[in-house]
Amino acid sequence: MHLILVINPGSTSTKVAIFEDEDGVALKTYRHSSDELKEYVRVIDQIDFRLNLVRSFLEEHSFCLAGFSAVVGVGGLIKPVSGGTYLVNEKMLDDLKVGLQGEHPSNLGGILGHIFASEVGIPAYIVDPVVVDELDELARISGFPEIQRRSIFHALNQKATGRRAAHLLGKEYKEVNLVIAHLGGGISVGAHCQGKVIDVNNALDGDGPFTPERSGGLPVGDLVRLCFSGQYDKSDVLKKITGQGGLVAYLQTNNAQEVESRINKGDSTAQLIYDGMIYQVAKEIGCMATVLKGKVDAVILTGGLSRSKYVVDNIKDRVSYISNVIVYSGEDEMKALAEGVLRVLRGEEETKKYV
Numbered sequence: 301m302h303l304i305l306v307i308n309p310g311s312t313s314t315k316v317a318i319f320e321d322e323d324g325v326a327l328k329t330y331r332h333s334s335d336e337l338k339e340y341v342r343v344i345d346q347i348d349f350r351l352n353l354v355r356s357f358l359e360e361h362s363f364c365l366a367g368f369s370a371v372v373g374v375g376g377l378i379k380p381v382s383g384g385t386y387l388v389n390e391k392m393l394d395d396l397k398v399g400l401q402g403e404h405p406s407n408l409g410g411i412l413g414h415i416f417a418s419e420v421g422i423p424a425y426i427v428d429p430v431v432v433d434e435l436d437e438l439a440r441i442s443g444f445p446e447i448q449r450r451s452i453f454h455a456l457n458q459k460a461t462g463r464r465a466a467h468l469l470g471k472e473y474k475e476v477n478l479v480i481a482h483l484g485g486g487i488s489v490g491a492h493c494q495g496k497v498i499d500v501n502n503a504l505d506g507d508g509p510f511t512p513e514r515s516g517g518l519p520v521g522d523l524v525r526l527c528f529s530g531q532y533d534k535s536d537v538l539k540k541i542t543g544q545g546g547l548v549a550y551l552q553t554n555n556a557q558e559v560e561s562r563i564n565k566g567d568s569t570a571q572l573i574y575d576g577m578i579y580q581v582a583k584e585i586g587c588m589a590t591v592l593k594g595k596v597d598a599v600i601l602t603g604g605l606s607r608s609k610y611v612v613d614n615i616k617d618r619v620s621y622i623s624n625v626i627v628y629s630g631e632d633e634m635k636a637l638a639e640g641v642l643r644v645l646r647g648e649e650e651t652k653k654y655v
Contacts, residue, residue, distance in 0.1 A: 302369040302645050304638045305416060307354055309374065309408040314350050316357040319638040326361045327634065343403045350408055351415065369645055371417040372637045373409025375429020377401035380451065383432045383459055383497070384652040385640040388414045388424040392654040401431060401452075425651075427640030428456040430504070434496040439591070451497070452504040453488035454603070460636035461602045461628045462492050468626065469597055476597040479588045479622070481581060481615075482631070483605035485554060487511040489581065491588040499591045501584060506541040509580035512554035512605075515545030516580060547573065560610055578611055582618035589622045596623040603631055 301321055308315040317327040330353050340346045358365070365371075375386070378395045386392065388410045396407045410426045417424035432455035442449050458480045459473075465480075466473040474495030481489045488503035501508025501517075510516030518541075527537055540549070548554050550573040551562075562570040589596050599619055605611050607629045616625050643649040 302642060303363075303367055304641050305354075305358075305363075305365070305368055305371045305413075306634050306637050307371065307373045307409055307412045307416075308633055308637065309346075309350050309405045309412065311405055314353050315634060316354050317634040317638070318361065318363060319635070321642060322635070322639065324635065324638075326357075326363075328357050328360075343399065343405055343407055344397055344411075346405070346408060347411065350412060354412060354416065365416060365420045365422070368420070368422055370423050370425060370641050371413040372425045372427060372641045373411070373413035374406050374456070374633065374637065375426035375431070376407030376409055377404055378410075378429060378431055378654065380431050380433035381429065381652070381654065382434055383428050383455060383495075385425050385427045385644045385649060386429075386652045386654050388417075388426060389654055392426075406430065425641050425644070427637050428459045430455055432459070432497065434498060435500070436498040436591075439499040449507075450502050450505075451500055452502050453490060453497070453500045454482035454484070454486070454503060454631075455497070456633055456636050457482055457602055457631040458488065458490050458492070458497065458500075460632070460639065461600050463639075464628060465598050465600050465626050471597075477592045477595050478598055478600055479585050479592065479596055480600040480602065481585055483581065483601060483603040483611065484631070485511060485513050485604075487514075487516075487581060487584075487603075487605075489584040489588055491591040493592060499588060504542070506545065509584050510546040510577055512547045512556060512577075513543055513545060515541045515549070547577065556605055556608060556611070560608065563610075574610075575614065578614045579618075582615050585615070585619045586622070589619075594622075599623050599625045600628065601625060602628040606630070 304319045306317040312332050314330045318325050376396050378400055392410055396410050413424035430452055433451040435451050440449050462478050462480055463473045466476045478492040486503040487509050488500055490497045490500035506515045507517055551570055559570050559574050599622055606627050612627055644651050
């Protein structure tokens, strides 16, 4: 039996869990207001604040780290890597601390994990970070030599649901072709070809479908003209793309339940915009099916929006001709992190080294 400490720092929360093999025996989510975090100029400045929360959790549940097999943190914005479970090393710590590809609370996952693991001499890992990059070379071409398409997406949840779906199909993840759509505040749709995500929209920078709070891919010429209109500076435009785009821009909310309530009350504008988002998701799924040359073992819908019958039914109506549609509602990042470590501890996968 393996005891694993799981740490998942996010923008508005810190999630901590203890797993006995695949079973979560303790879980707590600490919520953080914007006022609580505004005193920290940089994400790295939050280390002690988050560290104390994890210590409080361990004390609350009377667990001694000496009895643990490993610690795992959510992966951050390190350099592009292939999927897998990585041992936290000095090179990774350096890249997380400087925010190699940007600042985000997920950068703290590996750092916090290393601190706790070092105290008792056990390994610290990250699993399938958002920068997993397994793109086919064709998928990198943007049409503009100065810009290369990048792979930044919900790799942890997509990979976890991919393995789960493969098991349901009686196969290994590396034996199947899947189109997986993670539907949340950000939306990513990936083409999984025999264990590798060979194409996926950049879910961080607004590529792909528009989402509850992101603009999605925009008409390029119109975007350029908007940027040089004199109405907005660089910061304004980036905020409109990520954070103030999508449903927020059209309907002034990122809450899908609120939008569906408005639809049920006869709000035709809300229905048009919501259906437009669903339409774009279905279109992106169709695009990824062509990447796999139509050889798709299943289409997977996951993430928070997949809890909505309205969303799922309307996507199915457009894509069920491609393959069987499997729904894994929500996401279970904590379990996915623990499972990644277990595969290494049990010798089912090799530990990967970050270089």
